Amino acid sequence: MGTAKSQKLWGGRFEEATAASVEAFTESISYDKRLYRYDIEGSKAHATMLAANKLLSGEELTAIIEGLSAIEARIEGDNFSFKSELEDIHMNIEKALIDDIGPAGAKLHSARSRNDQIALDLRLYLRDQCDRFMVLLDDIRRAFVVLARNYMGRVMPGYTHMQRAQPVLISHHMMAYYEMFGRDRERIADCRKRINILPLGAAAMAGTGLPIDREMVAELLDFDGVTANSMDTSGDRDFALEFVSCCTMIQLHLSRLSEELVLWSSQEFSFVTIADKFCTGSSIMPQKKNPDIPELIRGKSGRVVGSLMSLVTLMKGLPMTYNRDLQEDKEPVFDAVDTVSASLAIMAEMLGNLKFNTEQMEEATKTGFMTATDLADYLVLHNVAFRDAHGIVGRAVAACIEKGCELTELSLEEMREFSPFINEDIFKILNVEGSVNSRISTGGTASVRVEEAVQTAEKNMGIGE
Ligand code: ARG
Numbered sequence: 032m033g034t035a036k037s038q039k040l041w042g043g044r045f046e047e048a049t050a051a052s053v054e055a056f057t058e059s060i061s062y063d064k065r066l067y068r069y070d071i072e073g074s075k076a077h078a079t080m081l082a083a084n085k086l087l088s089g090e091e092l093t094a095i096i097e098g099l100s101a102i103e104a105r106i107e108g109d110n111f112s113f114k115s116e117l118e119d120i121h122m123n124i125e126k127a128l129i130d131d132i133g134p135a136g137a138k139l140h141s142a143r144s145r146n147d148q149i150a151l152d153l154r155l156y157l158r159d160q161c162d163r164f165m166v167l168l169d170d171i172r173r174a175f176v177v178l179a180r181n182y183m184g185r186v187m188p189g190y191t192h193m194q195r196a197q198p199v200l201i202s203h204h205m206m207a208y209y210e211m212f213g214r215d216r217e218r219i220a221d222c223r224k225r226i227n228i229l230p231l232g233a234a235a236m237a238g239t240g241l242p243i244d245r246e247m248v249a250e251l252l253d254f255d256g257v258t259a260n261s262m263d264t265s266g267d268r269d270f271a272l273e274f275v276s277c278c279t280m281i282q283l284h285l286s287r288l289s290e291e292l293v294l295w296s297s298q299e300f301s302f303v304t305i306a307d308k309f310c311t312g313s314s315i316m317p318q319k320k321n322p323d324i325p326e327l328i329r330g331k332s333g334r335v336v337g338s339l340m341s342l343v344t345l346m347k348g349l350p351m352t353y354n355r356d357l358q359e360d361k362e363p364v365f366d367a368v369d370t371v372s373a374s375l376a377i378m379a380e381m382l383g384n385l386k387f388n389t390e391q392m393e394e395a396t397k398t399g400f401m402t403a404t405d406l407a408d409y410l411v412l413h414n415v416a417f418r419d420a421h422g423i424v425g426r427a428v429a430a431c432i433e434k435g436c437e438l439t440e441l442s443l444e445e446m447r448e449f450s451p452f453i454n455e456d457i458f459k460i461l462n463v464e465g466s467v468n469s470r471i472s473t474g475g476t477a478s479v480r481v482e483e484a485v486q487t488a489e490k491n492m493g494i495g496e
Contacts, residue, residue, distance in 0.1 A: 040122050049116070058115040059358050060123055062365065067106050069155035070120050071099045073148065076251040077231060078139055084242045086142065091135035098132040099124070119358075120152070121145045142241040143234060146265040146353040150230035153364070155252070157274050160368050161223035167375040168216040168281070169492065172209050174382035176488045179205040183485065184478060186463055187302065187392040188401060195399035198463045201387055203476040206484050211284045218277045226270045229254040233264035236352035265353040268346060271364050275339045278367040282328075282335040285374050289325030292385075296322045301391050306384035309377075324381055328374045335370055338363035393463070400428050400438055402466045406453075409460050413452040423450045 037045035075096055082092035102124055105111040117123045122145075129136035179202035189199035229252065232238065232245035238261040245257040258264040295302035305322055313319035341363040345356055403424050410420035427449045431438055439461045446453045459465050471477040489495055 038116075040117075040126060054116050054118075057118060057355075059119045059361065060113050060115055060117065063120045063149075063152075063361055064106075064113050064123070065365065066120050066152040066156055066361075067124065068103065069152040069159075070124055070148070071103050072155060073151045073231065073252065074124070074139060075099055076248050077143055079251060080244050080248045081138070081141055083247060084244055086241060086243075087135070087138055091138060094132045094135040095128065095139055098128045098136060101131065102127050119145070119149075121148050142239045142243045143231065144236075144265075144353075146235050147231050147233040149357075150233070150264060150267070151252075153268075153271060153360070154226050154228070154230060157226050157270065157364070158223060160274070160372075161219050161226060163372065164219050164277075164281075164375075165216055167372055167379070168212050168219065171375055171379040171382070172212045172216070172488075173492045173494060174379045175205045175209040175212070176485060176492055176494055178202075178382060178385065178387075179209070179481070179485045180489070180494075182387055182389065183482070185387070185389045185392065186396050186467055187387075188395045188399065189476070195395070195401050197404055197470075197476075198396040198401050198467050199476040200467060200478065200481050201389070201392065202481050202485060206481065206488065208284070208288055209488055212281070215277065215281045215284060218280065219274075222270070222273045222277050224255070225273065227253075227255045229257045230264045230267075232257065233261035236262050236265040262352050266349060266351055266357070268342070268357060268360050271360055272339075272342050272346065275335075275342055275364060275367045278371045279332075279335050279339045282332045282371050282374060285371075285378055286329045286332040288378070289329040292325040293322050293329070300395075301388055302395075304386040304388060305381065306386075309381045309384060324377055328378060331370050331374060335367050338367040338370075396463045398437060400431065402438060402461045402463065403428055405460050405466045405469060406438065406457070408469070409457060410450060410452055415450065415452060420450075 036042075037048050039045070039049065078087060078092055078095045078099075081087045082089065087095070102111065111127070113123050114126075117126050125136070125140060128139065182201040182205070185201045186198050187201050187204065188195045189197050189204070229245060229249040231248055232243055249255075249257050258267075292303065292305065294300055296305050305324075307320070309324050310320045311323045313321065342360060345359050345363075349356060406427070407417065407420040407424045410423060411417050415423070427438060427441070427446065430445075430449075431441065439458070443453070443455060443457070446457065460469070468477045468479075471480060474480070
């Protein structure tokens with residue numbers, strides 16, 4: 032064996048040491064060190080399998096396991112020096128192991144490549160994130176259910192096109208968000224299924240001739256199965272892309288909610304009061320109290336969408352199997368994880384401190400002809416075709432605008448000028464409460480329906496047990 036000029040673990044065939052500029056450009060340790068726990072967990076399982084298949088002796092296995100635990104403890108105690116000349120988390124740990132325990136450490140990488148190793152680390156990391164995200168999503172869903180319960184029976188305007196449309200219950204609006212974040216949770220749970228397949232054993236990309244047992248590693252690491260094609264496995268990042276897509280959808284939902292909170296907390300709306308501790312002031316205008324949290328969450332959706340775009344673009348031109356481009360997957364994934372989890376947590380906390388100004392909200396339902404559809408429905412029940420009823424009510428509204436009054440302020444005689452089918456009982460229909468409670472269709476805003484929805488949610492979320 033000649034003496035290699037390169038000190039790298041892969042340096043055998045190299046005549047020259049790597050240029051410092053290249054080391055700086057190619058390193059990933061500055062950010063992939065956050066995967067250390069998964070790298071070590073994966074290596075322990077891999078070593079255990081190697082020993083079971085006689086590729087390591089019992090003593091070697093013990094030395095490797097203990098050596099890896101010691102390295103983990105050093106990293107956790109901030110007692111480990113990560114070196115950029117060792118490129119990434121895999122080689123930093125492997126080199127430390129070889130330095131610490133000698134020849135046994137040099138056997139760990141048998142039947143493995145960094146290509147399947149990084150795929151493993153990332154899957155283990157994202158699996159944990161899925162579990163964490165489901166907890167965070169449940170926290171925020173619980174916050175909506177609590178708000179829905181606390182404001183049960185109180186009304187607000189529902190909007191389409193940001194124009195007052197029909198009165199709804201505040202609780203109905205809150206439960207709409209409960210549904211949105213419920214879908215997000217389902218999506219994460221589903222994404223987890225495809226993350227939770229073992230890639231290790233694909234080796235560089237063609238598999239290995241060494242006698243390994245992938246099913247055993249899968250079992251040790253709690254995976255549901257092993258990937259079926261080594262080439263697909265080493266170049267596949269669909270699972271990461273899927274996870275960041277889920278993140279994008281969550282942030283998008285948070286951003287829509289934020290937009291409403293910004294609007295509602297404005298003086299123009301005054302529908303909600305965001306607790307002081309979640310707001311900041313202006314350095315020049317002493318009167319200001321700004322809704323920074325929702326604004327920042329809304330703003331941060333740009334980062335998450337950006338991460339998704341980075342990954343999509345990263346993947347689009349890649350030929351089969353591993354390409355170094357794939358190293359660029361980590362920062363967008365990490366940034367999406369950090370941004371979305373922080374946004375979810377603070378939003379849930381803020382919702383727990385949110386106050387609805389119910390009088391103001393109720394007041395807002397009284398203008399804007401919000402019960403016009405109810406009048407049309409009333410006519411339909413009196414056998415008027417809906418299109419005709421729509422026209423009749425439209426003319427009534429136009430007359431009210433002309434007079435400067437609301438529908439409810441017209442007398443019965445005035446109303447009957449528009450349709451002879453209108454009778455005294457119309458006044459029960461045209462009030463806000465009657466309007467809300469008439470919407471008893473499944474998923475509608477009537478109190479009975481919303482109460483059912485809240486009760487089901489309380490049961491699902493373990494509230495009041
Ligand atoms: N740091 C690399 C990455 O993140 C690990 C795999 C490197 N593989 C290789 N053949 N250079 O993708």
